[in-house]
Amino acid sequence: MPKEVHILPPLNYIKFSTLSIKEAISYSIKKFNFKWIQSRGRYSIGIRMKKYSHPQKARIFWQSVSHVIESNPKHYDIAISYAQGVPTFYVADKIAADKKFAWVNVTYRIDEKEQKFQKRFYDQYNGIVAVSDSTKEIFIETFPQYANKINVIYDINNPQLISQMADMGEGFNDDYDGIRILTIGRLNHQKGYDITLAACRKLKEMGVKFRWYVLGKGPLQEEIEQYIKEYKLTEHLILLGVKSNPYPYIKHSDIYVQTSRFEGFGLALAEARMLNVPVVTTRFDAVFNQMVDGKNGLVVDMNGVAVCDGIMKIIKDKALRESIVNYLQLEKKGNIEELEKFYELIG
Numbered sequence: 001m002p003k004e005v006h007i008l009p010p011l012n013y014i015k016f017s018t019l020s021i022k023e024a025i026s027y028s029i030k031k032f033n034f035k036w037i038q039s040r041g042r043y044s045i046g047i048r049m050k051k052y053s054h055p056q057k058a059r060i061f062w063q064s065v066s067h068v069i070e071s072n073p074k075h076y077d078i079a080i081s082y083a084q085g086v087p088t089f090y091v092a093d094k095i096a097a098d099k100k101f102a103w104v105n106v107t108y109r110i111d112e113k114e115q116k117f118q119k120r121f122y123d124q125y126n127g128i129v130a131v132s133d134s135t136k137e138i139f140i141e142t143f144p145q146y147a148n149k150i151n152v153i154y155d156i157n158n159p160q161l162i163s164q165m166a167d168m169g170e171g172f173n174d175d176y177d178g179i180r181i182l183t184i185g186r187l188n189h190q191k192g193y194d195i196t197l198a199a200c201r202k203l204k205e206m207g208v209k210f211r212w213y214v215l216g217k218g219p220l221q222e223e224i225e226q227y228i229k230e231y232k233l234t235e236h237l238i239l240l241g242v243k244s245n246p247y248p249y250i251k252h253s254d255i256y257v258q259t260s261r262f263e264g265f266g267l268a269l270a271e272a273r274m275l276n277v278p279v280v281t282t283r284f285d286a287v288f289n290q291m292v293d294g295k296n297g298l299v300v301d302m303n304g305v306a307v308c309d310g311i312m313k314i315i316k317d318k319a320l321r322e323s324i325v326n327y328l329q330l331e332k333k334g335n336i337e338e339l340e341k342f343y344e345l346i347g
Contacts, residue, residue: 013069039065055110058085059117092121105131105264107285108139129153131265132286153341155265159274159333171248178209182253184268187218192259198304200237213238251275260284276328280310295327
């Protein structure tokens with residue numbers, strides 16, 4: 001972190017929510033404060049009633065616990081919600097600032113009930129920022145009333161810094177001499193790990209010599225680990241967890257694969273491109289903001305067979321692979337100029 005960045009201590013309720021349920025009950029009894037445990041229980045019971053989407057879970061969380069989350073006592077010039085959902089609710093309700101801006105970094109399609117709930121929060125923002133053109137278009141479909149206060153600022157990336165970091169720190173250390181495939185992303189439904197697993201299994205059945213590495217953690221980890229055991233993929237799909245510097249892994253991969261169902265922009269794709277690694281990606285909404293199919297990688301259908309076929313095409317077609325790498329080396333890298341849009345926004 002730059003020295004100018006001051007990280008605030010976690011909120012009291014957030015610290016409380018990290019306690020085990022037994023510790024939380026004990027804490028509440030000792031402090032004679034039952035509001036926190038009641039709020040936590042209300043949320044826990046609420047999300048177990050049925051299967052909810054992420055926006056629905058965010059609403060239930062805020063309805064359950066917002067009254068026990070303290071407001072920030074300081075007044076700011078500018079407050080930014082870095083993502084939709086709880087961060088947007090928190091900045092709207094708990095932060096005092098002269099101006100407020102909300103970032104939207106995923107494809108945001110929500111039903112009428114969620115639209116009605118979220119409208120009162122977005123009404124409090126001076127501006128809304130989408131990270132890609134398609135993200136903006138879809139957000140306006142959901143909230144047409146905000147068409148005049150939404151702008152696009154792409155996720156900012158600096159190719160010089162990423163290149164430097166790719167030569168620093170830890171990378172692969174298993175001395176493997178086959179094809180290295182890499183995927184980066186939280187282990188959740190959005191990132192399409194069922195597609196990853198299906199493609200991995202098909203590659204194994206085809207007798208390909210490969211290892212598919214995954215950087216990330218998330219709620220599907222146990223389910224993914226069970227699948228790996230069940231289909232004997234232990235030597236083929238390697239979960240590496242979270243790394244503070246993923247760039248050495250990207251640089252030394254043969255293929256970067258993104259199996260997302262939706263993305264606001266797809267920052268990991270941009271980082272792979274900056275390090276000249278051929279990409280195979282699913283056809284999510286924002287993918288063509290940066291991908292040119294057949295030029296800087298392959299854009300395929302959203303299923304395991306198509307992803308596997310794309311990987312095999314890059315492995316087998318040497319001319320195609322060389323053409324992609326050459327294109328990557330010559331294409332424009334990074335978008336540090338997007339910073340000027342940010343300065344103009346807050347200026």
